[in-house]
Amino acid sequence: MCGIAGYVGQRNAVDVVLDMIKRLEYRGYDSTGIAFPVDGELRILKRAGKLSELKAVVDDENPSSHQAIVHSRWATHGAPTDLNAHPHYDHGARIALIHNGIIENYIELKEELVRHGHIFQSETDSEVAAHIVGQEYQEGVPLEEAVRRAVKKLRGAFAFVVVSVDEPDKVVCVRNASPLVIGFGKDGENMVASDITAMLPYTKQFAILENDMVAVVTPDGVKVTNLNGRPVDLETFEANYDVKSAEKGGYDHFMLKEIHEQPDVVRQCLAGRLSEKTVTLDGLFSDHVWQEIDRVNIIACGTAYHAGLMGKYLFEKMLQLPTDVHFSSEFRYGEPILSPRSLAVFISQSGETADSLAALKLCQQHRIRTLGIVNVVGSSIAREVDKVLFTQAGPEISVASTKAYVAQAIVLMLLGIHIAQKKEMPGVRTADLVQALRNFPDAVQEALDLEGQMQEIAKKFADSSLVFFLGRRADANIALEAALKLKEIAYIPTQECPAGEMKHGPLALIDQGTLAVFGATDKEIREKLVSNIKEIQARGGHVLALTGNDDDSLDKIAEDVVKLPPCDDPYLDALVSIVPLQMLAYYMAKERGCEIDQPRNLAKSVTVE
Numbered sequence: 001m002c003g004i005a006g007y008v009g010q011r012n013a014v015d016v017v018l019d020m021i022k023r024l025e026y027r028g029y030d031s032t033g034i035a036f037p038v039d040g041e042l043r044i045l046k047r048a049g050k051l052s053e054l055k056a057v058v059d060d061e062n063p064s065s066h067q068a069i070v071h072s073r074w075a076t077h078g079a080p081t082d083l084n085a086h087p088h089y090d091h092g093a094r095i096a097l098i099h100n101g102i103i104e105n106y107i108e109l110k111e112e113l114v115r116h117g118h119i120f121q122s123e124t125d126s127e128v129a130a131h132i133v134g135q136e137y138q139e140g141v142p143l144e145e146a147v148r149r150a151v152k153k154l155r156g157a158f159a160f161v162v163v164s165v166d167e168p169d170k171v172v173c174v175r176n177a178s179p180l181v182i183g184f185g186k187d188g189e190n191m192v193a194s195d196i197t198a199m200l201p202y203t204k205q206f207a208i209l210e211n212d213m214v215a216v217v218t219p220d221g222v223k224v225t226n227l228n229g230r231p232v233d234l235e236t237f238e239a240n241y242d243v244k245s246a247e248k249g250g251y252d253h254f255m256l257k258e259i260h261e262q263p264d265v266v267r268q269c270l271a272g273r274l275s276e277k278t279v280t281l282d283g284l285f286s287d288h289v290w291q292e293i294d295r296v297n298i299i300a301c302g303t304a305y306h307a308g309l310m311g312k313y314l315f316e317k318m319l320q321l322p323t324d325v326h327f328s329s330e331f332r333y334g335e336p337i338l339s340p341r342s343l344a345v346f347i348s349q350s351g352e353t354a355d356s357l358a359a360l361k362l363c364q365q366h367r368i369r370t371l372g373i374v375n376v377v378g379s380s381i382a383r384e385v386d387k388v389l390f391t392q393a394g395p396e397i398s399v400a401s402t403k404a405y406v407a408q409a410i411v412l413m414l415l416g417i418h419i420a421q422k423k424e425m426p427g428v429r430t431a432d433l434v435q436a437l438r439n440f441p442d443a444v445q446e447a448l449d450l451e452g453q454m455q456e457i458a459k460k461f462a463d464s465s466l467v468f469f470l471g472r473r474a475d476a477n478i479a480l481e482a483a484l485k486l487k488e489i490a491y492i493p494t495q496e497c498p499a500g501e502m503k504h505g506p507l508a509l510i511d512q513g514t515l516a517v518f519g520a521t522d523k524e525i526r527e528k529l530v531s532n533i534k535e536i537q538a539r540g541g542h543v544l545a546l547t548g549n550d551d552d553s554l555d556k557i558a559e560d561v562v563k564l565p566p567c568d569d570p571y572l573d574a575l576v577s578i579v580p581l582q583m584l585a586y587y588m589a590k591e592r593g594c595e596i597d598q599p600r601n602l603a604k605s606v607t608v609e
């Protein structure tokens, strides 16, 4: 989604904001733009395409300024062109604005503005916001008051940052649903951005701007008010990760770095949550609430949805707790049957996914208990749910999610054990599960040693026109996630389904040289896969099987076999198989020369519907 950054202070603001927006590249974008004052005018430079295009034109001018705003746009209203790029400018008012989100009533507002003589350059809803602020500003009020007044006229989800030529050393920002974080510098500098990552080299002190708050950021301080102009206090906090953790750390791509971080991510995720034989999750519901809960609805999108499917497998197998998994985008417009004894679990890396947030609001209207499994502290979902469990995976920069998925699945297992403890289920061998969890980081580490083999396999199959991902039970869930990874970063079409479904249709797609990847970690039904494998081979397909390193039953059957460390639990046995499959996707994408960290058409944080 769009990235926003603004800076006022002693340094060259142009350099600072360009560096900040670079750190937000992971959010996905298709154009960028910058505004800064020069000789009593706002200089605005905008370019479709990569940030390097903008940098080239900025470098030509070699500007210096103590106030600047910058934006990376992910097109929603209007194509990714120079004109549609932000900042948007109101000539009459001499202000520039950058925006993240959607203004729903922009058409009617635009018609009204046009009637009053406003001229528009772009097709965007954001330019309308600039003119609405401009219209108020021309009444002669301070910029922050113009912003407060404008917000009252706008409908939708948005955050924006505004500067005026006539109020130097001041950046005004407002938040309504789209994320915005204030960064407090030390020596006469302050800043704002869509998230903390952008500001880590400049400060460690932050505050999340809440909905309907307006902040005036100047070199000397940050003043925050509500929409009525009344001062409000912001709670500041220190970021618990440093700039290094948001950089590539020697790897070619963030994705590979994040894959390699997974043993530590699991350790971090388990930290403080395991005692010798039990799980301790602080701050959740009281005991009688757990007794009451008789159904779980897991609601999420994409990779987080796939983690949710693992949760369903686990909760139903281990706890006999009926669990449904919903796509947030379907749930929000469906007519979900929500009993008062159910629990709604929202899984989200970013905590800002618009569909998941809307689904959360729906559950709140139904007065359903809500629990978030979220990575980003201070994000909207984390703050809105009744209770939250953080995945503690650290910042995930690659658009394709890897470590967040594994952390989500681990938190679901912790939650399952927690529920078993609370419901006093003697049949659940929690001590064994706790031990299996404790050993899991080492298993993930061992799985990383498969990198060389996965690289070789990736080379062999990088030109595939279609790849199947198959498995049964938990392996079928992993197949969905592995397929998503491959298609999103290597742009190879995939077909994923439970292996038993093949002969009901998808088998028709198999021909000479098709690659079929089988997850075969489930000992209980491994035999059932053999006939599925044979069906594919009989039609000329090539089989890659992933199985435990204690199993040799597929050695003579599949053409390629990847041996995984055993994890003493079927859920974890399946989960560890995602590690080599992430590497398979990564190396196939690399062979094909794909961008990897920022796949085409995709954004890291989907903050619009």
Ligand code: F6R
Binding pocket: 301, 302, 303, 304, 305, 347, 348, 349, 350, 351, 352, 353, 356, 399, 400, 401, 402, 484, 488, 604, 605, 606
């Ligand atoms: C795929 C991926 C996406 C996200 C989805 C939900 O690799 O990352 O499918 O999982 O957009 O995002 P969050 O978890 O931030 O709600």
